[in-house]
Amino acid sequence: MxxxxxxxxxxxxxxxxxxxxxxxxxxxxxxxxxxxxxxxxxxxxxxxxxxxxxxxxxxxxxxxxxxxxxxxxxNVDYAVQEFYRQRSKVDKQIVILKDIRTSLDSYIKRYETLKNFDLESITYSYREAESFVISDVIDSIDGMDSVEIYGRFYSSVDSKDLFSGYPIGFLVDGAAFYEENFHAAPYRALVKISDERLPLYKSQKIVTRPAGYYVSGFMKDEIHHINIFNNHFRNYLKKNNLVLDGDIWELLWQDEATSEHPEDQIFEVLIPVKEMA
The missing domain is CATH 1.10.1660.10 (Multidrug-efflux Transporter Regulator; Chain: A; Domain 2)
Structure with missing residues (x-):
């Protein structure tokens, strides 16, 4: 042998x-x-x-x-102790992996939406309330001030919320709707927060999009499409006897993860409305 x-x-x-x-x-x-x-x-x-x-x-x-x-x-006692400890580590990894899976599902659902979006369609529908963490006011897209505000904001948001898969949002004062290009008005960046995670953030940094009726539509981030979109929206409200009833909410559905060209970005604009008296 x-x-x-x-x-x-x-x-x-x-x-x-x-x-x-x-x-x-x-x-x-x-x-x-x-x-x-x-x-x-x-x-x-x-x-x-x-x-x-x-x-x-x-x-x-x-x-x-x-x-x-x-x-x-x-020995038996030591083995049991270490196996319990190892199991605890595995349980934590499972939680992390479940969160990653949830984010992936959200991103997939989000990007699948982009396959069927219609730049010509405007929707009138009821939206449930949603909560967001909000940034300071950003006066312009360009410039170091905006970069610093974005930097402070995104570093203050937990990565679990920042990369949840839900579109990053923007909030514009409703009064800007009647300006020539309300998309160039000062705005604030938004990241959606689930109800159970709200206690992680200071109340003054939380804003809620009220439940109610919204007119919404998709828009490409390109000046020609923006101008067409603005006119299309205003005509829709006038035709359906609706008026603005709050601030303007924008969601960035197509971002740099799906296109390297900024002009390919696609926003959904949501405008709270009520019937004209």
């Missing part, structure tokens, strides 16, 4: 690579039982059981340095 196994034989026996075994030797995690005069590593067949423990611990996600400590402290 063969007494020793070479590195290649032990690696094949355990289903791992030679490089892995050599690395385990180098970090004193799993060493060969002898080194031949030729400098080759040799393992005893019964060492496989020790290697099996290492592979078990590695399979459940335990880091190599923790595996080293585990091997030097083996």
């Amino acid at each position: 063969k007494k020793y196994l070479s590195v290649s034989e032990m690696a094949k026996y355990a289903g791992i690579s030679r490089r892995t075994l050599i690395y385990y030797d180098q970090i004193d995690l799993f060493k060969p039982i002898k080194i031949g005069v030729n400098g080759y590593r040799y393992y005893g067949i019964d060492q496989y059981f020790e290697l099996d423990v290492i592979l078990l611990l590695k399979n459940i996600g335990m880091p190599l340095e923790e595996i080293h400590t585990f091997l030097n402290n083996r």
